[in-house]
Amino acid sequence: MEGAALVASASHGIGAVAFAAFSLLLLLGRRVQGQHRLLLTACALTATWSAATALHDYFVLGVAVAQVARVLETFRTAAWLVFLMLLLQPSGLPAKRLLAVVALLSMTQLATGELAPVTIVLGYNASQPADPALIATIASSLLLAVVGILLVEQLYRCTPTRERWGIKFACLAFGTLFAYDFYLYSDALLFRRVEPHLWAGRGVVDALCVPLLAITAARNPGWKLELFISRKMMLRSAGLLACAVYLMAMAAGGWYLRSVGGAWGPVMQLICLCGAGLILAGVLFSGAARARLRVFISKHFYQGHFDYRNEWCRFTQVLSEVGPSPGERAIQAVAALVESPAGALWIRRNGAFEPAASWNVPAQLATETTGSAFCRLLEGRQWIVVAGHLLRHAEAPYPAWLHGIPGLWLVVPLMLHGQLFGFIALTGPRTPVALNWEVFDVLRLAGSQAASCLAHGELAERLSVARQFESFNRMTTFVVHDLKNLLSQHSLLLANAQRHKDNPAFQKDMLATLEHSVQKMTAMLHRLSRGDHAAERSPHALADVLRRAISGYATAQPCPTLDITDLTLFALVDGQRLERTVAHLLQNAMEATPPDGHITVSLRRLDESAVIEVRDTGAGMSEAFMRERLFRPFETTKPAGMGIGVYESREYIRELGGRFDVDSRPGFGSTFRIVLPLELAAEKVPAMA
Template sequence: RGWLAAAGGLALTSWLAAAEPRPLAAIIARLGMSVLGMLLVEHLYRGTPPASRWGIKFACLGIGALFAYDFYLYSEALLFRRVNQEIWAARGIVNALSVPLLALAVARNPVWTAGLSLSRQIMFRSAALLGSASYLLAMAASAWYLRYIGGVWGTLMQLACLSGAALLLSGLLFSGTVRSRLKVFISKHFYQGRYDYRQEWQRLTHALAEDSATLPQRAIQAVAELVESPAGLLWLRRDGADFQAVARWNMPLQTATEPADGALCGFLAQRGWVVDLPEWRADPQRYGMLGLPAWLADGQGVRLVVPLMLERSLFGFICLAPPRARLVLNWEVCDVLKIAGRQAASYLAYQESARSLAVARQFESFNRMSTFVVHDLKNLVSQLSLLLANAERHKANPAFQEDMLETLAHTLGKMRSLLLKLRRDEVAELSAPLPLEPLLAQLVRACAQLEPRPVLESCEPGLVVLANRQRLERVIGHLIQNAVEATPRGGRVAMRLLRRDAAAVIELSDTGHGMSEQFIRERLFQPFESTKSAGMGIGVFESREYAREIGGRLEVSSAPSHGTTFRLVLPLHAEAA
């Protein structure tokens, strides 16, 4: 088919250039074109399988005859340096005789279609350009006639006519109504369908996805432009209540609400039809004697009601103003509007889901923060309870009194920090370079009244990490509290600060009851899992999550009856590393 198309193209080119060639170069060029055409026809026929040649032989004969006659014509012209007028005149007869052969070839090959179509945009712009050119020619002729008969005032009348014509043409070109009517006229008389579905789908998707305005307003505009409507109103159902107008486009916002179980919403949900208000007024039986609300039935500003269906439920609906051009609401327009309504409903539902998810995440964040705060308060209560229990025995000891005051001051500072954390205007917790040696020494002193008493066995100096002091202090304090509670009196709780490559390791060991590998694997780091009757099960989880947040990790090794060792591995600050 490619060779046939090439040969046909050459024949068409030769026919279009039907003027008698004068220069010698033109004669030589057309002679070469005829030779090339005959070669293409011969190559096509020989390259076609013998069983299929019956379908193209008449086409090859017809096109070959055209090129063969041209070869004879231009060969004779090249020989005598002129074109024989009798041979040139007979060229048209040869072309006419070739037409039946081409017709037979087309009849034998009904599937020979080019697959070409004229773009609606090109057609619209060409029609607008042609109309504008015709209008300007007519106005130019009128201006010339006015100048011809105007005498002294001829030039003035001509300029006035041309200026007025230009202004009128500009107004028509920028008129939405004129453009809409021209599109309808072209679609009606030059195309089988009203819409170019590929173009309309791309435009609809692009309009819903862009960020030029809010999504509800973009949805109204995208659906309205399908029928050249200049305005619209979007109704959605919020929080399971009645439908209410939530967005508008060039139309006043309605304050009334539409019941979800009302006649209009029930009809749209059940039928999924596009309601045409003029048709409803003329033939209510077509819509099952549907009763419309007063704001819709009595108003003249709404022409169509388009349902926004999400699966099998009504998500909302769009009220559209009368289109700029005359609209015939046939099956094609209804189907396009319903498909566009479903697409808009999916985008709007996604936005609603994203908004609900954001709210749920805010509540989740607040609940998590509250849980951690309550957990920290529980630890503070435990420390104060131990302090009060030891006060009965050691209240006369000056060293105990000094430790007690330091512990109370430390506890008070923590409680104030927790109160600040619950404020809504709390700023984000910032990390800063934090030396570990003084931090661990302070924590051990604050736990001096616990039993067994934690000790700091070894501490490599100069190790600095990037962390929030209060959160890291809370994490290490929780690990110490757990180790003390898991170790019986007479046991040992020891802490060490080591360096491992470019990381600081805070190692906390106890001689308590220990844990099984199954418990460590399945329950230790799960929130709200605890073996203690009064425990909340989030301390170790919070410790691991914060360690990961600052680029570290929490390791644990334990065995039943052999104690437990936690290792908090934190990356060193760049200056310390």
């Protein structure tokens, strides 16, 4: 044992010299203030404790010196914990409450240490009867080490990435200190004795941390780190610590049952551990338990009730995610701020506030008029109405239909541009929540944000309906335009019938024109019944499309002529709609050209495109008219025109990926040119003659 005592004494002596030297550097190198003062205190206590332990291990000076060493160890551990908390304190963590926690743990360790100093524990082994004082001493030391590890983890995780350069070596040093203590005392708790070799190496391990602390002190002259402790991480750390303490208590209880239970001992231990696991799982999956823990942490460890950044990120994410209706998402987002599990939403519609959504409550049916005293109170004062408190205001009686919501707690107004857009009724929270000015302000702001999102959704829905009507009206306009063209053809046919009714050739052309008109009207009715304006595209021979388009004007004056230089040109189009587009251009040319003029429809190839031209020798158009009015819908110079034929033609050609050009001069006629991409796979199929 003398050799082990010598090693332990030398090890702790090295630790004492290292921390004493570092303390001297801190004392002489700069003015001691702020974090440096506490750092110097912690280093001095560590050096003193190491020296006292080294002396006792070598000289075995008795129980009194062992008690002093134990007290110094407690103060040394508490000083490092307080120093870590001081580094974390700028994030808003109240120092007084944290210090109270550390003080409580330290007093517990001191109380147990008076009964069983660590140096006495060195002689304790499993063959001796269990001593509660010794077990309490080891358990309290282990718990302080766990708290230190959690604080180191928080310090590193909550430091911004760009500032970890200045803190990483300190985290490594602190982590080594507390991790070694955790290993030492967990081994002691497991085997009911402190391992002499682990105890002997403790001083050297502590001394190895001094260079890391020195580097960190040099990188951080003021030890002033702008940190932020995440409430989420605090919640998880607190939950982890609570689970660890709970499992340790259950393990101790199981060990006790096994020791005193006789034959039933192992069975009772197994039942105890399984029951403890089930209870722990139930608590971990309990929303109410998590809500109580969140409220407890916010109330006792933070100055502000809300972590505004995380709350606002969560609030925005809930409003924008895909899932339930926008109204239900708005209820969930607002309810989560005050731990409410259910609610209902009313929105202003048609002169009244109508139920729009519900979450975990029965669907509401009653409405509230916009001019009621209750709505005037919400809009005029923007109050968060607490259930039962509104009855004191005689000018705004509590609406009777709101009693239909079980457990009604709050009514949150949704304000938009200074007016009441709606309101949300929330049920009681999972855990008691203190209603103060901060909670009310956050609810008002969240209500305004939710109102903006809901108003956007309402506007989008109205716009969708308006677009459906617009699409229907546009389709109707094009149908009317097609009917006008057919009417013009029939009027021309009827006018020529008076002069050529006995001509067999005219009769044949008249029948062909009527047949063509019937086909066009049948296709028009088919599209109208389907409710769409466009048909599926397929390869069509452009020569056949032009022949069908020009056949309706066989009896017209002047009669259009067809000039096709390539019969193998195919394009991916809706044949009927392209035919109607060419017919629009022919009708315009017919109306602008005198009977002795000329109208020519031609088809030719240009590289990988097909070019369709409709040329006339009519009145032509000015450059200003083509630039400002030609392609504008409902702009026309014709007494009976609608002004959408050329506009529709250009838009359809653009849909096909083509180009629509116009050349015109007043008095010299016009040329409308359509350029379409060819469908190469169908080029070898000849068009019908």
